[in-house]
Amino acid sequence: DAGITQSPRHKVTETGTPVTLRCHQTENHRYMYWYRQDPGHGLRLIHYSYGVKDTDKGEVSDGYSVSRSKTEDFLLTLESATSSQTSVYFCAISESTSGGAAGANVLTFGAGSRLTVL
Amino acid sequence: QKEVEQNSGPLSVPEGAIASLNCTYSDRVSQSFFWYRQYSGKSPELIMSIYSNGDKEDGRFTAQLNKASQYVSLLIRDSQPSDSATYLCAVKSDKLIFGTGTRLQVFP
Numbered sequence: 217d218a219g220i221t222q223s224p225r226h227k228v229t230e231t232g233t234p235v236t237l238r239c240h241q242t243e244n245h246r247y248m249y250w251y252r253q254d255p256g257h258g259l260r261l262i263h264y265s266y267g268v269k270d271t272d273k274g275e276v277s278d279g280y281s282v283s284r285s286k287t288e289d290f291l292l293t294l295e296s297a298t299s300s301q302t303s304v305y306f307c308a309i310s311e312s313t314s315g316g317a318a319g320a321n322v323l324t325f326g327a328g329s330r331l332t333v334l
Numbered sequence: 335q336k337e338v339e340q341n342s343g344p345l346s347v348p349e350g351a352i353a354s355l356n357c358t359y360s361d362r363v364s365q366s367f368f369w370y371r372q373y374s375g376k377s378p379e380l381i382m383s384i385y386s387n388g389d390k391e392d393g394r395f396t397a398q399l400n401k402a403s404q405y406v407s408l409l410i411r412d413s414q415p416s417d418s419a420t421y422l423c424a425v426k427s428d429k430l431i432f433g434t435g436t437r438l439q440v441f442p
Contacts (some may be wrong), residue, residue, distance in 0.1 A: 258434040321430055
């Protein structure tokens, strides 16, 4: 997990409350990602960023928003948490996504944030 | 819908044996293939990447790619109890898709 930290690591909240998860990197990588991992579904991309203020949706973006005001920080916000958003959230970083070049799309993951929505 | 399929396991092998993990994918234009290892309660970590047909070896690990048959496999030689983990296959064409993982158990 060197170079990438997530906070909080564990959070319990109630339905309808806002939640923000933070990802901080010291690698100066351009690309940052938020995934969720649920049994039977594997890792699914929520949102990703390809630069400061440049973000795009992944496959499960409904109910989530993101912001990246600095290279090193990528925030994931649940505006109004629901029980279906109970999950383990992983932030990841990568240096490049181009083609089949060596190193492309090699992701380094943070330690994860376990969120429980009651 | 583009898919990456893995047998969920568990795959149980004795210590010292070869563990063979398999992954099939649906998108024929996929170009990059990855194996991540995830210990229980931990985050995934990359162990192998492969970009062209054939075998790629790194220590006790060998990744095998066959684009014509659309499968990628991971062989672990001389399996150790410390190899017990879930192994995630990931495939990239226009986006990176993860399989649900195969749980490997290596027993002494």
